[in-house]
Amino acid sequence: MLLDKYLKKTNFDSYQDFIDNFEILVTKNFNFAFDVVDEIALKSPDKIAMVWCDDKGNEDVFSFGQMKLYSDKLANFFRSIGIKKGDPVMLILKRRYEYWFCTLALNKIGAVTIPATHLLTSKDIIYRNNAANIKMIVCVPDPLVIQHVEEAVEKSPTLKHKAVIGETREGWINLTQEMEKAPDIFTRQKDNEAELSDTMLLYFTSGTTGMPKMVNHNFSYPLGHILTAKYWQNVKDNGLHFTVADTGWAKSAWGKIYGQWLSGSAVMTYDYDKFVPKLMMEVISKNKVTTFCAPPTIYRFLIKEDLTKYDLSNLEYCVVAGEPLNPEVYKQFLDATGLKLMEGYGQTECTVAVAVNQWIAPKPGSMGKPLPGYDIDIIDPDGKVCEVGEIGQIVIFTDKRKPVGMFNGYYRDEELTNKVWKNNIYFTGDTAWRDEDGYYWFVGRADDIIKSSGYRIGPFEVESALMEHPAVLECAITAVPDEVRGQIVKATIVTSKNYKPSDELAKELQEHVKKITAPYKYPRIVEFVTELPKTISGKIRRVEIRESDSSGE
16 A cells, blocks of 8 residues: 555554554655656556546546656656746646646646636736746636736746647647647656755635735645545545545645545546536535535535435545534534534645544534644743633644645745744634633634624634524624724625525524524624625635725625
Protein backbone atom coordinates (compact mmCIF):
# COMPACT_ATOMS: atom_id res chain seq x y z
CA MET A 1 0.00 0.00 0.00
CA LEU A 2 1.39 3.41 -1.01
CA LEU A 3 0.58 4.96 2.38
CA ASP A 4 3.07 2.64 4.08
CA LYS A 5 5.84 4.62 2.41
CA TYR A 6 4.66 7.93 3.84
CA LEU A 7 3.32 7.03 7.29
CA LYS A 8 5.16 5.71 10.31
CA LYS A 9 1.98 3.84 11.28
CA THR A 10 -1.33 3.49 9.41
CA ASN A 11 -3.74 1.83 11.85
CA PHE A 12 -4.72 3.18 15.26
CA ASP A 13 -6.74 1.84 18.18
CA SER A 14 -7.97 5.09 19.69
CA TYR A 15 -7.91 8.86 19.41
CA GLN A 16 -5.00 8.98 21.86
CA ASP A 17 -3.07 6.36 19.87
CA PHE A 18 -3.72 8.48 16.77
CA ILE A 19 -2.45 11.65 18.48
CA ASP A 20 0.62 9.96 19.93
CA ASN A 21 1.76 7.88 16.96
CA PHE A 22 0.60 9.43 13.69
CA GLU A 23 3.58 10.75 11.73
CA ILE A 24 3.98 11.71 8.07
CA LEU A 25 7.32 10.72 6.59
CA VAL A 26 8.32 13.41 4.11
CA THR A 27 10.74 12.01 1.57
CA LYS A 28 13.46 14.09 -0.07
CA ASN A 29 12.39 15.83 -3.29
CA PHE A 30 8.87 14.41 -3.05
CA ASN A 31 6.86 15.23 -6.16
CA PHE A 32 3.21 14.18 -6.14
CA ALA A 33 2.95 13.69 -9.90
CA PHE A 34 6.01 11.44 -10.15
CA ASP A 35 5.96 9.72 -6.76
CA VAL A 36 2.25 9.05 -6.44
CA VAL A 37 0.44 9.22 -9.79
CA ASP A 38 3.22 7.77 -11.93
CA GLU A 39 4.05 5.21 -9.26
CA ILE A 40 0.47 3.93 -9.21
CA ALA A 41 0.38 4.03 -13.02
CA LEU A 42 3.52 1.88 -13.17
CA LYS A 43 2.14 -0.81 -10.85
CA SER A 44 -1.60 -0.60 -11.60
CA PRO A 45 -2.14 1.35 -14.84
CA ASP A 46 -5.84 0.43 -15.04
CA LYS A 47 -6.64 1.49 -11.48
CA ILE A 48 -9.39 4.12 -11.61
CA ALA A 49 -8.27 7.63 -10.71
CA MET A 50 -11.39 9.64 -11.63
CA VAL A 51 -15.01 9.15 -12.56
CA TRP A 52 -16.17 12.29 -14.38
CA CYS A 53 -19.55 13.51 -15.58
CA ASP A 54 -21.27 16.81 -16.30
CA ASP A 55 -24.79 18.16 -16.22
CA LYS A 56 -25.19 17.70 -19.98
CA GLY A 57 -25.00 13.92 -19.89
CA ASN A 58 -21.31 13.50 -20.76
CA GLU A 59 -19.40 10.84 -18.84
CA ASP A 60 -15.83 9.53 -18.71
CA VAL A 61 -13.55 7.41 -16.54
CA PHE A 62 -9.81 7.98 -16.25
CA SER A 63 -7.22 5.49 -15.02
CA PHE A 64 -3.91 6.35 -13.41
CA GLY A 65 -2.27 5.19 -16.62
CA GLN A 66 -4.20 7.86 -18.50
CA MET A 67 -3.39 10.50 -15.88
CA LYS A 68 0.30 9.74 -16.41
CA LEU A 69 -0.06 9.79 -20.21
CA TYR A 70 -1.90 13.11 -20.46
CA SER A 71 0.24 14.82 -17.82
CA ASP A 72 3.40 13.65 -19.60
CA LYS A 73 2.07 15.06 -22.87
CA LEU A 74 1.18 18.39 -21.33
CA ALA A 75 4.50 18.59 -19.46
CA ASN A 76 6.26 18.19 -22.81
CA PHE A 77 4.01 20.82 -24.38
CA PHE A 78 4.43 23.34 -21.57
CA ARG A 79 8.18 22.92 -21.69
CA SER A 80 8.18 23.33 -25.49
CA ILE A 81 6.68 26.84 -25.22
CA GLY A 82 9.10 27.90 -22.50
CA ILE A 83 7.24 27.16 -19.28
CA LYS A 84 9.89 26.07 -16.82
CA LYS A 85 10.58 25.46 -13.16
CA GLY A 86 9.17 28.26 -10.99
CA ASP A 87 6.94 29.80 -13.69
CA PRO A 88 3.44 30.67 -12.44
CA VAL A 89 0.53 29.31 -14.52
CA MET A 90 -3.11 30.15 -13.75
CA LEU A 91 -5.77 27.51 -14.38
CA ILE A 92 -9.38 28.66 -14.83
CA LEU A 93 -10.85 25.25 -15.58
CA LYS A 94 -13.93 24.82 -13.36
CA ARG A 95 -14.38 21.04 -12.98
CA ARG A 96 -12.99 20.03 -16.37
CA TYR A 97 -10.80 16.92 -16.19
CA GLU A 98 -8.05 18.86 -17.99
CA TYR A 99 -7.44 20.62 -14.68
CA TRP A 100 -5.93 17.40 -13.30
CA PHE A 101 -3.83 16.83 -16.43
CA CYS A 102 -2.47 20.39 -16.22
CA THR A 103 -1.80 20.32 -12.48
CA LEU A 104 0.20 17.10 -12.71
CA ALA A 105 2.10 18.38 -15.75
CA LEU A 106 3.04 21.59 -13.95
CA ASN A 107 4.19 19.51 -10.97
CA LYS A 108 6.46 17.53 -13.26
CA ILE A 109 8.26 20.59 -14.61
CA GLY A 110 8.35 22.30 -11.21
CA ALA A 111 6.10 25.16 -12.30
CA VAL A 112 3.69 26.94 -9.94
CA THR A 113 0.00 26.08 -10.22
CA ILE A 114 -2.46 28.90 -9.50
CA PRO A 115 -6.06 27.64 -9.44
CA ALA A 116 -8.70 30.32 -10.07
CA THR A 117 -12.46 30.57 -10.21
CA HIS A 118 -14.23 31.30 -13.51
CA LEU A 119 -16.08 34.17 -11.79
CA LEU A 120 -13.05 36.46 -11.92
CA THR A 121 -13.50 39.77 -13.72
CA SER A 122 -10.81 41.39 -15.85
CA LYS A 123 -9.86 43.54 -12.84
CA ASP A 124 -9.39 40.39 -10.74
CA ILE A 125 -7.28 38.76 -13.42
CA ILE A 126 -5.07 41.85 -13.83
CA TYR A 127 -4.46 41.90 -10.07
CA ARG A 128 -3.50 38.21 -10.00
CA ASN A 129 -1.35 38.39 -13.12
CA ASN A 130 0.74 41.19 -11.67
CA ALA A 131 0.77 40.02 -8.05
CA ALA A 132 2.18 36.62 -9.04
CA ASN A 133 3.90 37.48 -12.38
CA ILE A 134 1.71 34.94 -14.14
CA LYS A 135 3.26 33.70 -17.37
CA MET A 136 0.39 31.62 -18.79
CA ILE A 137 -3.37 31.22 -18.38
CA VAL A 138 -5.28 28.07 -19.31
CA CYS A 139 -9.06 28.39 -19.31
CA VAL A 140 -12.38 26.83 -20.23
CA PRO A 141 -14.06 27.78 -23.53
CA ASP A 142 -16.44 30.13 -21.76
CA PRO A 143 -16.96 33.35 -23.78
CA LEU A 144 -17.13 35.51 -20.65
CA VAL A 145 -13.95 34.00 -19.17
CA ILE A 146 -12.13 34.48 -22.48
CA GLN A 147 -13.37 38.07 -22.70
CA HIS A 148 -12.11 38.87 -19.21
CA VAL A 149 -8.71 37.33 -19.91
CA GLU A 150 -8.38 39.28 -23.17
CA GLU A 151 -9.33 42.53 -21.42
CA ALA A 152 -6.54 41.89 -18.90
CA VAL A 153 -3.74 41.27 -21.43
CA GLU A 154 -2.71 44.88 -22.02
CA LYS A 155 -2.16 45.51 -18.30
CA SER A 156 -0.43 42.15 -17.66
CA PRO A 157 3.17 42.49 -18.90
CA THR A 158 4.34 39.06 -17.66
CA LEU A 159 1.55 37.12 -19.43
CA LYS A 160 3.08 35.35 -22.46
CA HIS A 161 0.60 32.59 -23.35
CA LYS A 162 -3.17 32.08 -23.37
CA ALA A 163 -4.61 28.60 -23.89
CA VAL A 164 -8.18 27.37 -24.13
CA ILE A 165 -9.66 23.87 -23.99
CA GLY A 166 -10.86 22.48 -27.32
CA GLU A 167 -11.20 25.68 -29.34
CA THR A 168 -9.23 27.24 -32.18
CA ARG A 169 -9.23 30.99 -31.59
CA GLU A 170 -6.96 33.77 -32.83
CA GLY A 171 -4.27 34.64 -30.31
CA TRP A 172 -4.99 31.51 -28.25
CA ILE A 173 -3.42 28.06 -28.05
CA ASN A 174 -5.81 25.13 -28.53
CA LEU A 175 -4.62 23.09 -25.56
CA THR A 176 -6.51 19.95 -26.60
CA GLN A 177 -4.82 19.83 -30.01
CA GLU A 178 -1.37 20.56 -28.59
CA MET A 179 -1.78 17.87 -25.94
CA GLU A 180 -2.64 15.27 -28.57
CA LYS A 181 0.40 16.19 -30.70
CA ALA A 182 2.92 16.23 -27.82
CA PRO A 183 5.29 13.30 -27.10
CA ASP A 184 3.90 10.56 -24.84
CA ILE A 185 6.75 10.29 -22.34
CA PHE A 186 8.16 12.95 -20.04
CA THR A 187 11.38 11.95 -18.31
CA ARG A 188 12.04 13.02 -14.74
CA GLN A 189 15.06 15.29 -14.70
CA LYS A 190 16.85 14.86 -11.38
CA ASP A 191 19.19 17.77 -12.04
CA ASN A 192 16.38 20.23 -12.74
CA GLU A 193 13.39 19.16 -10.68
CA ALA A 194 11.65 21.13 -7.97
CA GLU A 195 12.93 20.92 -4.43
CA LEU A 196 10.63 20.19 -1.52
CA SER A 197 10.73 23.79 -0.30
CA ASP A 198 9.88 25.28 -3.72
CA THR A 199 6.46 26.82 -4.33
CA MET A 200 4.11 24.27 -5.88
CA LEU A 201 0.74 25.93 -5.42
CA LEU A 202 -0.55 29.47 -4.88
CA TYR A 203 -4.10 30.07 -3.73
CA PHE A 204 -5.60 33.54 -3.81
CA THR A 205 -7.96 33.72 -0.85
CA SER A 206 -11.46 35.07 -1.36
CA GLY A 207 -10.45 38.47 -0.01
CA THR A 208 -13.47 39.36 2.10
CA THR A 209 -11.38 42.16 3.59
CA GLY A 210 -8.80 43.93 1.44
CA MET A 211 -7.17 42.44 -1.63
CA PRO A 212 -6.81 38.65 -1.89
CA LYS A 213 -3.81 37.10 -0.18
CA MET A 214 -1.55 34.59 -1.93
CA VAL A 215 -1.24 31.43 0.16
CA ASN A 216 2.07 29.75 -0.65
CA HIS A 217 2.28 25.92 -0.45
CA ASN A 218 5.40 23.93 -1.22
CA PHE A 219 5.84 20.45 -2.72
CA SER A 220 5.25 18.67 0.60
CA TYR A 221 1.68 20.00 0.72
CA PRO A 222 -0.02 16.92 -0.82
CA LEU A 223 1.35 14.69 1.95
CA GLY A 224 -0.43 16.79 4.56
CA HIS A 225 -3.74 15.80 3.02
CA ILE A 226 -3.27 12.17 4.03
CA LEU A 227 -4.72 13.44 7.30
CA THR A 228 -7.64 15.05 5.45
CA ALA A 229 -8.56 12.11 3.25
CA LYS A 230 -7.66 8.95 5.13
CA TYR A 231 -8.38 9.99 8.70
CA TRP A 232 -11.21 12.51 8.35
CA GLN A 233 -13.02 11.81 5.08
CA ASN A 234 -12.31 8.12 5.76
CA VAL A 235 -11.73 7.31 2.08
CA LYS A 236 -11.13 3.69 1.13
CA ASP A 237 -8.68 2.00 -1.21
CA ASN A 238 -10.60 1.44 -4.49
CA GLY A 239 -13.47 3.54 -3.16
CA LEU A 240 -14.98 6.59 -4.85
CA HIS A 241 -14.80 9.90 -3.00
CA PHE A 242 -16.91 12.92 -3.95
CA THR A 243 -16.04 16.37 -2.62
CA VAL A 244 -18.28 19.18 -3.85
CA ALA A 245 -15.85 21.90 -4.88
CA ASP A 246 -14.76 23.95 -7.85
CA THR A 247 -11.08 23.63 -8.77
CA GLY A 248 -10.58 27.34 -8.16
CA TRP A 249 -10.74 26.86 -4.40
CA ALA A 250 -8.56 25.08 -1.86
CA LYS A 251 -11.42 22.71 -0.96
CA SER A 252 -10.65 21.01 -4.26
CA ALA A 253 -7.10 20.26 -3.07
CA TRP A 254 -8.64 18.90 0.13
CA GLY A 255 -10.99 16.50 -1.60
CA LYS A 256 -10.37 15.94 -5.29
CA ILE A 257 -6.75 14.88 -5.77
CA TYR A 258 -3.95 14.64 -3.20
CA GLY A 259 -4.99 12.73 -0.09
CA GLN A 260 -7.51 10.63 -1.97
CA TRP A 261 -5.01 9.30 -4.52
CA LEU A 262 -2.37 8.78 -1.82
CA SER A 263 -4.96 6.64 -0.01
CA GLY A 264 -5.89 4.65 -3.13
CA SER A 265 -9.35 6.14 -3.63
CA ALA A 266 -10.71 7.38 -6.94
CA VAL A 267 -12.35 10.79 -7.06
CA MET A 268 -15.80 11.65 -8.38
CA THR A 269 -15.96 14.87 -10.37
CA TYR A 270 -19.33 16.34 -11.30
CA ASP A 271 -19.04 19.35 -13.61
CA TYR A 272 -22.16 21.51 -13.32
CA ASP A 273 -23.10 25.15 -13.79
CA LYS A 274 -26.03 25.27 -11.38
CA PHE A 275 -26.48 23.21 -8.23
CA VAL A 276 -29.64 21.09 -8.47
CA PRO A 277 -30.05 18.82 -5.39
CA LYS A 278 -31.94 16.13 -7.34
CA LEU A 279 -29.21 15.86 -9.98
CA MET A 280 -26.44 15.68 -7.39
CA MET A 281 -28.24 12.87 -5.58
CA GLU A 282 -28.56 11.00 -8.88
CA VAL A 283 -24.80 11.34 -9.44
CA ILE A 284 -24.07 9.97 -5.95
CA SER A 285 -26.48 7.07 -6.43
CA LYS A 286 -25.64 6.14 -10.03
CA ASN A 287 -21.86 6.18 -9.55
CA LYS A 288 -21.92 4.35 -6.22
CA VAL A 289 -20.06 7.04 -4.31
CA THR A 290 -18.60 5.63 -1.08
CA THR A 291 -17.51 8.80 0.77
CA PHE A 292 -18.88 12.33 0.45
CA CYS A 293 -17.82 15.80 1.55
CA ALA A 294 -19.76 19.04 1.10
CA PRO A 295 -20.33 22.38 2.81
CA PRO A 296 -23.39 22.81 5.06
CA THR A 297 -25.19 24.71 2.29
CA ILE A 298 -25.30 21.56 0.15
CA TYR A 299 -26.62 19.41 2.99
CA ARG A 300 -29.29 22.00 3.80
CA PHE A 301 -30.72 21.52 0.33
CA LEU A 302 -30.20 17.74 0.16
CA ILE A 303 -32.30 17.11 3.26
CA LYS A 304 -35.22 18.85 1.56
CA GLU A 305 -35.17 16.07 -1.05
CA ASP A 306 -36.85 12.71 -0.50
CA LEU A 307 -33.60 10.81 0.03
CA THR A 308 -35.43 7.47 0.20
CA LYS A 309 -35.82 7.67 -3.61
CA TYR A 310 -32.08 7.18 -4.13
CA ASP A 311 -29.91 4.10 -3.76
CA LEU A 312 -27.35 5.12 -1.14
CA SER A 313 -26.31 1.59 -0.21
CA ASN A 314 -22.69 2.27 -1.23
CA LEU A 315 -22.43 5.53 0.72
CA GLU A 316 -20.49 4.75 3.90
CA TYR A 317 -19.20 8.03 5.32
CA CYS A 318 -20.07 11.72 5.03
CA VAL A 319 -18.17 14.76 6.25
CA VAL A 320 -18.86 18.48 6.28
CA ALA A 321 -16.69 21.60 6.37
CA GLY A 322 -16.59 25.21 5.26
CA GLU A 323 -18.95 26.52 7.93
CA PRO A 324 -20.35 25.08 11.16
CA LEU A 325 -23.13 22.54 10.74
CA ASN A 326 -26.51 23.34 12.24
CA PRO A 327 -27.58 20.50 14.58
CA GLU A 328 -30.99 20.38 12.91
CA VAL A 329 -29.38 19.58 9.54
CA TYR A 330 -27.28 16.89 11.23
CA LYS A 331 -30.41 15.33 12.75
CA GLN A 332 -32.45 15.36 9.55
CA PHE A 333 -29.62 13.86 7.47
CA LEU A 334 -29.08 11.13 10.07
CA ASP A 335 -32.80 10.33 10.14
CA ALA A 336 -32.92 10.13 6.34
CA THR A 337 -29.71 8.15 5.70
CA GLY A 338 -28.53 6.63 8.96
CA LEU A 339 -25.19 8.42 8.44
CA LYS A 340 -23.62 10.78 10.96
CA LEU A 341 -22.09 13.91 9.50
CA MET A 342 -18.51 14.27 10.71
CA GLU A 343 -17.36 17.88 10.90
CA GLY A 344 -13.91 19.25 10.24
CA TYR A 345 -12.08 22.57 10.36
CA GLY A 346 -9.10 23.98 8.54
CA GLN A 347 -8.12 26.84 6.26
CA THR A 348 -6.58 27.46 2.86
CA GLU A 349 -3.36 27.93 4.84
CA CYS A 350 -3.35 24.35 6.15
CA THR A 351 -5.03 20.94 5.91
CA VAL A 352 -7.80 19.69 8.17
CA ALA A 353 -6.65 20.61 11.69
CA VAL A 354 -9.62 19.91 13.95
CA ALA A 355 -12.16 17.20 13.16
CA VAL A 356 -14.53 14.49 14.24
CA ASN A 357 -12.92 11.22 13.23
CA GLN A 358 -13.70 7.52 13.64
CA TRP A 359 -12.40 7.39 17.22
CA ILE A 360 -14.60 10.10 18.69
CA ALA A 361 -18.38 10.50 18.69
CA PRO A 362 -19.79 13.55 16.92
CA LYS A 363 -21.41 16.31 18.90
CA PRO A 364 -23.68 18.06 16.37
CA GLY A 365 -22.41 21.60 15.86
CA SER A 366 -18.90 20.88 17.15
CA MET A 367 -16.00 20.70 14.73
CA GLY A 368 -14.34 18.00 16.85
CA LYS A 369 -10.90 17.74 18.43
CA PRO A 370 -7.39 18.77 17.28
CA LEU A 371 -5.63 16.34 14.96
CA PRO A 372 -2.08 14.99 15.23
CA GLY A 373 0.66 17.19 13.88
CA TYR A 374 -1.23 20.32 14.91
CA ASP A 375 -0.39 21.94 18.25
CA ILE A 376 -3.64 23.89 18.58
CA ASP A 377 -5.19 25.95 21.37
CA ILE A 378 -7.61 28.80 22.02
CA ILE A 379 -6.21 32.01 23.50
CA ASP A 380 -7.66 35.30 24.70
CA PRO A 381 -6.55 38.78 23.51
CA ASP A 382 -3.83 38.79 26.20
CA GLY A 383 -2.35 35.54 24.92
CA LYS A 384 -3.61 33.41 27.80
CA VAL A 385 -5.09 29.97 27.19
CA CYS A 386 -8.87 30.17 27.46
CA GLU A 387 -10.75 28.25 30.12
CA VAL A 388 -13.49 25.75 29.28
CA GLY A 389 -16.42 27.65 27.72
CA GLU A 390 -14.44 30.85 27.16
CA ILE A 391 -14.38 32.29 23.62
CA GLY A 392 -10.99 33.06 22.12
CA GLN A 393 -8.99 32.84 18.90
CA ILE A 394 -7.84 29.51 17.47
CA VAL A 395 -4.04 29.45 17.16
CA ILE A 396 -1.48 26.96 15.89
CA PHE A 397 1.87 26.76 17.74
CA THR A 398 4.80 26.01 15.44
CA ASP A 399 7.72 26.28 17.86
CA LYS A 400 8.14 22.49 18.15
CA ARG A 401 7.11 21.61 14.59
CA LYS A 402 5.39 23.00 11.54
CA PRO A 403 2.54 20.73 10.45
CA VAL A 404 3.06 18.97 7.12
CA GLY A 405 0.77 20.76 4.68
CA MET A 406 0.85 24.12 6.45
CA PHE A 407 1.64 27.06 4.20
CA ASN A 408 5.01 28.78 3.87
CA GLY A 409 3.49 32.21 4.39
CA TYR A 410 1.83 34.75 2.14
CA TYR A 411 3.67 35.01 -1.15
CA ARG A 412 5.55 38.30 -1.54
CA ASP A 413 3.96 39.70 1.63
CA GLU A 414 6.34 39.29 4.53
CA GLU A 415 4.57 42.03 6.49
CA LEU A 416 1.21 40.25 6.42
CA THR A 417 2.85 36.90 7.18
CA ASN A 418 4.56 38.37 10.25
CA LYS A 419 1.29 39.94 11.35
CA VAL A 420 -0.58 36.64 11.58
CA TRP A 421 2.37 34.31 12.29
CA LYS A 422 4.61 35.73 14.99
CA ASN A 423 6.74 34.19 17.74
CA ASN A 424 5.93 30.77 16.26
CA ILE A 425 2.20 31.28 16.78
CA TYR A 426 -0.14 31.35 13.77
CA PHE A 427 -3.32 33.31 14.45
CA THR A 428 -6.16 31.85 12.37
CA GLY A 429 -8.54 34.79 12.81
CA ASP A 430 -11.27 32.30 13.78
CA THR A 431 -12.87 32.22 17.21
CA ALA A 432 -14.11 29.21 19.13
CA TRP A 433 -14.59 27.76 22.60
CA ARG A 434 -13.74 24.36 24.06
CA ASP A 435 -16.00 22.16 26.15
CA GLU A 436 -15.09 19.94 29.09
CA ASP A 437 -14.47 16.96 26.75
CA GLY A 438 -11.96 18.83 24.61
CA TYR A 439 -14.30 19.42 21.67
CA TYR A 440 -13.97 22.73 19.80
CA TRP A 441 -17.05 24.81 18.93
CA PHE A 442 -16.72 27.39 16.16
CA VAL A 443 -18.06 30.86 16.92
CA GLY A 444 -17.08 32.84 13.81
CA ARG A 445 -14.45 34.97 12.19
CA ALA A 446 -13.12 37.50 14.66
CA ASP A 447 -14.91 40.25 12.72
CA ASP A 448 -18.21 38.28 12.72
CA ILE A 449 -18.62 38.42 16.51
CA ILE A 450 -21.55 40.64 17.53
CA LYS A 451 -21.06 42.79 20.61
CA SER A 452 -24.45 43.92 21.93
CA SER A 453 -25.01 45.60 25.31
CA GLY A 454 -21.85 43.97 26.66
CA TYR A 455 -22.75 40.49 25.36
CA ARG A 456 -20.63 38.62 22.80
CA ILE A 457 -22.87 36.78 20.37
CA GLY A 458 -21.60 34.31 17.77
CA PRO A 459 -23.67 34.21 14.56
CA PHE A 460 -23.69 30.42 14.37
CA GLU A 461 -25.63 29.85 17.59
CA VAL A 462 -28.46 32.14 16.45
CA GLU A 463 -28.45 30.59 12.98
CA SER A 464 -28.71 27.14 14.52
CA ALA A 465 -31.73 28.21 16.58
CA LEU A 466 -33.45 29.60 13.49
CA MET A 467 -32.70 26.48 11.43
CA GLU A 468 -34.80 24.43 13.83
CA HIS A 469 -37.90 26.27 12.62
CA PRO A 470 -39.49 24.65 9.54
CA ALA A 471 -39.99 28.04 7.86
CA VAL A 472 -36.23 28.61 7.55
CA LEU A 473 -34.39 27.15 4.58
CA GLU A 474 -31.25 29.27 5.01
CA CYS A 475 -30.23 32.18 7.18
CA ALA A 476 -27.32 34.47 7.99
CA ILE A 477 -26.78 36.42 11.20
CA THR A 478 -24.95 39.74 11.08
CA ALA A 479 -24.50 42.82 13.24
CA VAL A 480 -26.17 46.18 12.62
CA PRO A 481 -24.86 49.31 14.41
CA ASP A 482 -27.13 50.61 17.19
CA GLU A 483 -26.73 53.82 19.21
CA VAL A 484 -27.95 52.26 22.46
CA ARG A 485 -26.63 48.69 22.32
CA GLY A 486 -23.58 49.23 20.14
CA GLN A 487 -24.72 46.47 17.79
CA ILE A 488 -27.91 44.47 17.37
CA VAL A 489 -28.55 41.11 15.76
CA LYS A 490 -29.99 40.94 12.26
CA ALA A 491 -31.31 37.77 10.60
CA THR A 492 -31.39 37.53 6.80
CA ILE A 493 -33.64 34.60 5.94
CA VAL A 494 -34.61 32.49 2.94
CA THR A 495 -37.92 30.78 3.69
CA SER A 496 -38.86 27.19 2.91
CA LYS A 497 -41.16 26.76 -0.08
CA ASN A 498 -44.32 26.33 2.03
CA TYR A 499 -43.86 29.63 3.87
CA LYS A 500 -44.25 33.25 2.77
CA PRO A 501 -42.46 36.23 4.32
CA SER A 502 -44.60 38.36 6.60
CA ASP A 503 -44.41 40.50 9.73
CA GLU A 504 -46.21 37.71 11.58
CA LEU A 505 -43.62 35.15 10.52
CA ALA A 506 -40.79 37.50 11.55
CA LYS A 507 -42.29 37.82 15.06
CA GLU A 508 -42.80 34.07 15.24
CA LEU A 509 -39.14 33.47 14.40
CA GLN A 510 -38.00 36.02 16.96
CA GLU A 511 -40.01 34.27 19.68
CA HIS A 512 -38.70 30.92 18.50
CA VAL A 513 -35.09 32.06 19.00
CA LYS A 514 -35.88 33.38 22.50
CA LYS A 515 -37.13 29.92 23.47
CA ILE A 516 -34.24 27.98 21.90
CA THR A 517 -31.32 30.07 23.14
CA ALA A 518 -30.63 32.98 25.49
CA PRO A 519 -33.28 35.69 24.86
CA TYR A 520 -30.72 38.48 24.43
CA LYS A 521 -29.47 36.75 21.26
CA TYR A 522 -32.71 37.03 19.32
CA PRO A 523 -32.63 38.97 16.02
CA ARG A 524 -34.17 42.40 16.50
CA ILE A 525 -34.18 42.85 12.71
CA VAL A 526 -35.53 40.16 10.36
CA GLU A 527 -35.16 40.54 6.59
CA PHE A 528 -36.53 38.00 4.11
CA VAL A 529 -34.64 37.47 0.83
CA THR A 530 -34.87 35.05 -2.07
CA GLU A 531 -31.22 34.01 -1.78
CA LEU A 532 -28.13 34.65 0.33
CA PRO A 533 -24.85 35.92 -1.13
CA LYS A 534 -22.31 33.08 -1.27
CA THR A 535 -18.86 32.29 -2.51
CA ILE A 536 -18.67 29.74 -5.32
CA SER A 537 -17.69 27.15 -2.69
CA GLY A 538 -20.99 27.68 -0.89
CA LYS A 539 -19.94 29.79 2.09
CA ILE A 540 -22.34 32.54 3.08
CA ARG A 541 -20.77 35.97 2.53
CA ARG A 542 -21.87 37.78 5.69
CA VAL A 543 -19.49 40.58 4.79
CA GLU A 544 -21.60 41.34 1.71
CA ILE A 545 -24.73 41.60 3.84
CA ARG A 546 -22.95 43.96 6.23
CA GLU A 547 -21.66 46.09 3.36
CA SER A 548 -25.14 46.28 1.86
CA ASP A 549 -26.61 47.37 5.20
CA SER A 550 -23.96 50.03 5.74
CA SER A 551 -24.45 51.47 2.25
CA GLY A 552 -28.21 51.61 2.71
CA GLU A 553 -28.92 49.41 -0.33
